[in-house]
Amino acid sequence: MDDRATSTHKDEPEAILHGGDLAAVSRLYPDAPLPWIDLSTGINPIPYPVPTVPAESWTRLPSKPDEDALLSVAAARYRLQTPASIVAAAGTQALLQILPRLRASSSVAVFAPTYEEHELCWRRCGHRVRLVDKVDALAEADVAIVVNPNNPTGRLLPRATLHLLGVTLARRNGLLVVDEAFADFCPVEASLIPNLPPATLVLRSFGKAYGLAGLRLGFAITSQDLADQLRRALGPWAVSGPALAMGSIALADDQWLRDARVRLVSDGQRLDTMLTASGCQIHSLGSRALGGTPLFRLVENANAAALAERLARHGIHVRRFPAQPNWLRFGLPGDESEWQRLAQALGGAF
Incomplete structure (x- = not known):
């Protein structure tokens, strides 16, 4: 799951361009050196080592005991008292698309700029969507949507602010x-879990933190009533057998996450040094943003388009933002050869 910053209202839902579109970019630069380095996503470049899963995970339908085992481990990882309030799906994108179908026509406020799929999914289901940049405006809607920490700006709203927002929305049957x-590597106090305010749903992605985006696994954490609605909407076998097995193993591995x-x-400090030396400003968005996660x-960068072009000719793909032409998003290189290629493309030795 990746993003494009939004700043304008759309009358008609339309497809969104995402990072990770390496095949399309490589066609534009056929002479770029191989292999391409894809820094256009926010996926951990050093993934959790893929474990050996039981052979029956591939050959039989996913079982309820296996799903229950995953939910139990996930509840512990996300500091929940009970797995009854957590729902597993084939990636958070599946949950994004189902959630708007569970509510009657509503006014929806999305804290922008942010990950555009939220806006698109609610619009496609006939809801009235506004992009807002003030917390007070979120409280005026039936449904308020906040990406926290934000993608792509890194903006992080305090937990107390979100808790108050959830309480406010709950008073009139709203939803936060x-x-x-992107919260897995942030301080634990950045998350609304485990003290979830009323009328609130939290999405957590497995693939980004664990570098296994292709596995397609994500979670919704909410009230038991809404969790039950989501389960019914997802239907049986919402998560594949291998994903149940791999997720259970990885989410239980405390040491890997700490390391x-x-x-x-x-x-991140190494990347900051490279980018600032090349003329990029990381903390230029003021108090509204932190410059990433x-x-x-x-x-x-005033010459962001030229910089992205230069990197592409060196076989390095970064995320551009048509609505914000001076912005670029850089993921982290994975190994030393990638770090050296990035340093060379940026024009220096770091």
Whole structure:
């Protein structure tokens, strides 16, 4: 799941361009050196080592005991008291698309700029969607949507602010949706879990933090009533057998997550040094944004288009934003050869 920053109202839902479109980019630059380095997504470049899963995970339908085992591990990982309030799906994108179908026509406020699929999914289901940039405007809607930490800006709203927003919406049968897809490596107090306010649904992505986006696994954490509605809408076998098995193993591995967090801090500092030396501003969006998350950096550069072009000719793909032509988003390189290629393409040795 990736993003494009939004700043304008759309009258008609339309397809969204995402990062990770390496095949299309490589066709535009056929002479670029191989292999391509894809920094256009916010996916952990050093994935969880794929474990050996039982052979029957591939040959039989996913079982309820296996799903229950995953939900139990996920509940512990996300600090929930009970798995009854957590729902597993084939990626958070599936949950994004189903959730708008469960509510009658509503006014929806999306805290923007942010991941555009939220806006698109609610529009396609006939809801009245506005893009807003003030928290007070979120409280005026029937449904408020916040990506926290935000993609792509890294903006992080305080937990107390979101809790108050959830309470406000609950008083009039509203709903707060908080997308925490990039929260795994943030301080634990950044998450609304485990003290979930009323009328609130939190989305968590497995693939980004664990570097296994192709597995397609995500979670919704909410009230038991809404969780039951989501389960019914998803139907049977919502998550594949291999995903149930791999997710159960990875989410239980505390040490891997701790080690990944340490590495990402170090790698993020290294990337910051490279980008600032090349003329990019990481913290240029003021108090509204932090410039990224542990899995990516958003930069501003007056010559962003030229920089992206230069990187592409070196076989390095970064995320561009048509609505914000001075923005670029950089994921983290995966190994030392990728770091060296990025340093060379940026014009220096780091």
